[in-house]
Amino acid sequence: MTKLVQLLFEGVSVGCLYALVALGFVAIYRASRVINFAQGSLLLLGAYLISYMVIDKSVPWFLAAAIGVAAMVMVGVLFQVFVLRRVTGQPVFTVVMITIGLNIAITALVPAIFGVNQRPDGTGDPIGTGELTVGGVVFTWVNIWSIIVTAIVLAGFFCFDRFSRYGLATRATSVDEEAALAVGIPVRRVNALSWGLAAGIATIAGIFLTAFPRGLDPTTGDIALAAFPAIIIGGLESPLGAVIGGLTIGIVELLTQGYESNIPALGHNFYTIAPYVVMIAVLLIRPYGLFGQRPVERI
């Protein structure tokens, strides 16, 4: 029982990070119908920037984190403005491939700039290695803070989405880009903003992803691959779906990791692919995810 509670807690905590990455995907997908395959590399670059400032240049952590997030927001916006804006109107697939190219380039650029060695302290965050033990279940502060910060970011995102003018503009653009343009919504600015948001959220996810005990290394960005099932389960255009998908994936992953030794037929490390198996099962029942919209087709 203790083991189950422990795994569920850790699953929720990891799931929160998946939810953050997934939220970045959803932000971009809603604005431009593109899945951003570069999300993982943006996370990686953001985490390395902060880590470099804090550990190599002794910048205070909170300042470095703020600068890092702001810098990555700029990177996201600039990439949209200077690269993606040029391929407006091209097939989605072309744009997706550009984000794949960006991912490959940044993922190789990071070890070239910052070195290939692991940075065990991650971003040098002040949370440390402390933990709470309640009834035999260990709650590390990193996990607790991951959940709290994710909740704050999600709340912020929902408020932005519901109550701000740009949130409304984003929703309108996601429903119908042409109609949005026709009523004077600055669709280009909405697109740029969505990239900034996604990169910023990715960096925040990166901070907690690389905190104790995981550490930061050039493969950290691969988490984005693990977050794909989350957005698909939730449905590509639903922020709520991203959260539920992320939590589902986190819990499924941790539970399979904890219990897979009881079922040898699954093979070693089945937990790494369990999210994909769940994703395929969900898609066969609901092809557009739990909260996705089925597009209505006209001839």
Place this chain on the structure above:
Amino acid sequence: MATPSVAAEPVRSGVRGRVRAIRLGTWLTLPVLAVGLVLPFFLDDFWISTLVFVLIGAIGGLGLNVLTGYTGQVSLGQAFFLGVGAYTAAVLGQDHGVNALLWIPAAGLVAALLGGLIGPTALRLRGLYLAIVTIGLVFIGQHIFVNLESVSGGSQGRAIPQPAFLGLDFSSDQNSILGIGFNRDGLYYYLSLFILALAMIFVRNLTRTRTGRALQAVRDREVAAALMGVDLARAKVGAFVISSFLAGVAGALYGAFLTHVDPLQFNLLLSIQYVAIIIVGGVGTVWGALLGAIFIEGLQPVLERYSDSIPLLQHSAGEGGIAVGDATDIIFGVLIVLFLVVEPRGLIGIGARARALAIRTRVARSRQAASGLEEKA
């Protein structure tokens, strides 16, 4: 509606561009084939072995182009089918002593069978949803490969047999056909060239048949195609089968040429390479796969070979500067981005542009001539 179902939106180059590309292709076929046949006599082993990877990439890329380019089903699962092909070759050729003339097509058939089983998911999923499910296929496939030790040799990998038929031994450097000596790379070059030529003829002809037009109708507008009587299930599953077949054959050749493969080689990056091949070359074109493969498969070996003369590059770790692997990836990524921003139709599109420019110049010149005549009159 700008994009009613963006996910299903086809990967299309303008119809006129395609027609021009086809004409261009027809005129170029014979000279290109002739160059392809004599090329190895003028190149050293490095270039021949690079070209073998190019040809194998073109075979697999052509398969993906049938699925993604002609039928509009985006797949990132090509690496899985390459793996299936390589392991089929290993099991049949090595464990059962089957001749390569059988195990090469068999590798394609087994992959095609699996493609046919997985194809029906495409009936329920569209666009990027399908793309991500095929990513899942790559991960699940790797998991199965690692755990099926009797087939794959586990994470250590296993040897892939060398073809031997018609008196030719692909493991040796001393072979002769009609008195001309061929080494191992040369034999692989001609075998791959032969298979690629067959595949290109097949795909070219396929696109002009009723079935091929059905595939393209599915890509352009699925609902409309269904209303006109195209059997969506047949078209999509068929495209998956053809694509997987070519991937399986490419996988068998790839494994055999490398002589040893391990499951982690059939990863997402390999799939991405194949997608990059067709996008850089030209989506929905027969020649695109070859052009793209020249670019994508050639990039890494060339960079590695000339890394000495490129500043800031280092050969081995600890010398300072950027590692060759990283530099290749950076250039690879940046080139994909630049390429697609400048010419989203791929290398084929550049050809079409050049032609369009030539035609415009000709028209402008004849107009000038015509106005000159009028002035005289």
